[in-house]
Amino acid sequence: MGLLLGLDLGTEGARVGAFTEDGTALGSVHRPYATSFPRAGWAEQDPEAWWAAVVDAARTLLATDACRAAGPVLAVASATTASTVAVLDADGRPLRPAILWMDSRASAQAARTAGLADRHPVLAWSGGSDASEWLLPKAVWLKEHEPATWARAARVVEAIDYLTFRLTGRWVGSQMNAVCKYNYDGLRGAFPVGLYADLGVADLVERLPDQILPVGSVAGPLTAEAAAAFGTAPGAPVVVGGIDAHVSLLSCGASDDVVSLVSGTSSAIIAEVDEPTETTEIWGPYPHALRTTKWLVEGGQVTSGSVLTWAAENIMGVARTDLSTLVEEASRVEAGAHGLLALDTFMGNRTPYRDARLRGAVVGLTLGTTRAELYRASVEAVACGTKGVVDSFERAGVACGRLVFSGGIEKNRLWQQVTVDVLGREVEVVDGDNLTLRACAVIGAAGAGLVSGLDEGAAAYAPRTRTLTPDPARHALYRQTYADYVGLMQALTPLMHASVDRLAAR
Known part of the structure; x- marks a missing residue:
């Protein structure tokens, strides 16, 4: 014992x-x-x-x-x-x-x-x-x-x-x-x-x-x-x-098609494959990194939960103990009705863009924008970043049969549901572990x-x-949100690169 x-x-x-x-x-x-x-x-x-x-x-x-x-x-x-x-x-x-x-x-x-x-x-x-x-x-x-x-x-x-x-x-x-x-x-x-x-x-x-x-x-x-x-x-x-995040695969239960999504300050999205796959969008395949019979692939977001912390605590001054009130307010904001679009790449992008010189952005702000709308837009940006990684896995031929969420996302129901709605598929959320x-x-x-x-x-x-399922109506709206997210990333990338390079030269 x-x-x-x-x-x-x-x-x-x-x-x-x-x-x-x-x-x-x-x-x-x-x-x-x-x-x-x-x-x-x-x-x-x-x-x-x-x-x-x-x-x-x-x-x-x-x-x-x-x-x-x-x-x-x-x-x-x-x-x-x-x-x-x-x-x-x-x-x-x-x-x-x-x-x-x-x-x-x-x-x-x-x-x-x-x-x-x-x-x-x-x-x-x-x-x-x-x-x-x-x-x-x-x-x-x-x-x-x-x-x-x-x-x-x-x-x-x-x-x-x-x-x-x-x-x-x-x-x-x-x-x-x-x-x-x-x-x-x-x-x-x-x-x-x-x-x-x-x-x-x-x-x-x-x-x-x-x-x-x-x-x-x-x-x-x-x-x-x-x-x-x-x-x-x-x-x-x-x-x-x-x-x-990588070892978390060992605690998702035995499965050959599991993808572990550990979302906290950052998000790491991890899977193992039997044979190496060629891709320039994700990291890997790494030989013998976890199990010596498998190849490990890795994707993720440099900033995810940290973006939500920035919006709530740094910008709005909401104490962590009062976060549940803000989350509830943001939950009542209708998807697609606030007019905001945000990017989650505050410290660069890990995958699929693999670009350290990307930065965050929010467009569509008006004098009538509320804190609940800004927080919801931030959640939606992080969810779009997650979809970008999962999509890149599937393009690389990685089986994504079971998606298992864990980490800080487990404490934020809005973050969970928006992510599921953006993905348009069921996910499992680890229950209090x-x-x-x-x-x-x-x-x-x-x-x-x-x-x-x-x-x-x-x-x-x-x-x-426990299993979460997407809302079909919200998923339909978020398909356009994701397309706009990708378009905004492409439009702003040259400006973000120039800004980062100017700062580095100082």
């Missing part, structure tokens, strides 16, 4: 959850940390704040009666935001703030990768180029713009790598992050040293984790230092996790030998869901 501990390092804070051996949730604790935005398009966090939040949350959770009664910690598994890059000295101490996933400062460096696709076939697994979010373009930017920091840096790693180091004292990387975010060759088990050299960072390899292991592998035992901080015994296996933490339980169980592998764990730990 014992418990499985899951650590979820998100954009706004760390959440730690505990599960019994049969997958019953024992509770979770969240602790926030701050994000700074020092320049337009930049976003940074303090890695030490991540660890402090994880320790506080874990210690609080493990002290509860439910966790004490469950027994010792049998395994620890983690998942974090991807492409959040920590720059550290030889002892793992930060040399500068971590560059957050949504940070788009490395767009010029990412653009260079497109010109190297013919020389480096590994780029075919990312659709022919890297995104500005990813570790490799950010590393190139760091070496070019902060050479002194680069020279001092012993490690340039993903957030998941940093967390694993704090838990085990070992530099072990997740194969998922390595394949998806710094072009590791999952078929050969090798770093693309030639690609790194052509981008001027041949010395990046020595700054990455010493060992890359598949999801579900044991990175090492929980150290005495980490265990003392958590208030538990040392020695439990620390199992290699991965990207928060955190799929990332549940996936960590699956991963921990596999690493501890409680299940035979990730597939058995996925089947055993499936969550409860």
